[in-house]
Amino acid sequence: MxxxxxxxxxxxxxxxxxxxxxxxxxxxxxxxxxxxxxxxxxxxxxxLPTLAPVDLPLLNSLKREGTFITSLEELAISSNKLRDSAEDILSKLRALPIPKIESSITYRNELINYPQILKWGLNERLLDIVENYLGLPVLLAGLIFQRNIADSKPVNVRQWHVDPEDYRMVKIIIYLNDVGLDGGPFEYIPRNLTSSLAEALNYNYYYSGLVSDKYMARVASKFTSNPCTGAYGTVIFTDTRNIFHRLKPPTASDRYSITFAYTSRRPITTFERINYSQKHLQAIASGLSQRQQDCLFLN
Structure with a gap:
């Protein structure tokens, strides 16, 4: 057959x-x-939706480099409600004791109580950018708010890896504090180098998982990585499926950030789905277009 x-x-x-x-x-x-x-x-x-000319450099950088760095101010997308919600969560995260075992504190399902954060990630202009890059209708596959503890530990996503969720994907990372080299910046290896590195490492994008900094350096001693430092409000667009990346272990200060993850509506897998109740769905859907509502559901 x-x-x-x-x-x-x-x-x-x-x-x-x-x-x-x-x-x-x-x-x-x-x-x-x-x-x-x-x-x-x-x-x-x-x-595919028509993309505003101002967003073409962003799209082209994603295709060429795998990452584009901007800011909330430069994006010029209304973010006052996003900031207000973020500040409320920040005050709670800062008050929590430092965990003894885990290297991060994550808000995921609790974010359902902050619909303005979710709605920012469903902004039509953002969806236009993401859809043009993915080439397919968009799924908002994940949303997390995280405090990464400055404990220097190279664990979990602080090691080099490629995300296996789809053939292409986009993550939007927003820094909620100033992030320097020792503050846990997002760090990546450019797209053109990732494919050759994957070959040298015999790395399979779907199941090889995490690569330690030590092993990466031994196999590819001359690889070039780019740490994305930035002030509060820095916004990073990145295709974490097609570039090696990590959260560089913070040593001097904690890092606070929001991450939106987008895939096609028929991804290979999903790791960070939010569990919506019917009540929350109805509240969130109020005022959203049909396209925005469709972005919340797997096809």
Missing amino acids: IFSSNYFAMKTKRIPSKMKREFFRIPILHKLSYGNYLIRLENHSNS
Whole structure:
């Protein structure tokens, strides 16, 4: 029996994400999945929203470098309500004791009580940018508010890795304090170097996981990484699927940030989904366009 890309797509939609990633160890299954992805790109290519000229440098930088750095002020997207909500959460996070084991404190499901943060991430202009980059309708796949403790520990996402959620994805990271080199900046290896590094490391994007700084340096002693330092309100757009990246371990000060994660509406997997109750969904949907509401649900 010969399986088409469409047949494979329909069947794999019901497969748990972890199992689906394991399937990609089998070359023929990965090839079929990628073929279906290319078909979806082609089918949606004439439906992409028109991008404002001011946002073309951002889009081009994502395609070329994998990352673009700006600020809330430069974006000129209304952010007063986002800031007010963030300051309320910041006061709570700062008051919490430093955990003995974990290196970060994460607000995820609690953010449902701060709909203005979620709504900022559903801004139509942002969705236009993300959709043009993904080439497909957008899913707001994750939203977290995090305090990263200055404990110098190279653990979890403080190690080099590539996110496996989709073939392309976008994360928007907003710094909520000034972040210097010793304050836990987002750090990445440019897109053109990532592919050659992955080959040198024999790294599989779907299941290889984390790479220590020591091992990365040993295998690729001359690799160039770019730490993204910045003031409060710095905004980083990045495709964490196609670049090696990490949160550089903070040593001198804690880092506070919000991260919005976007994939297509049929991602390979999702790690950071928010669990919405019907009550919260109704409250959030008020005033949103149909497109914005659709961004909250898997296809």
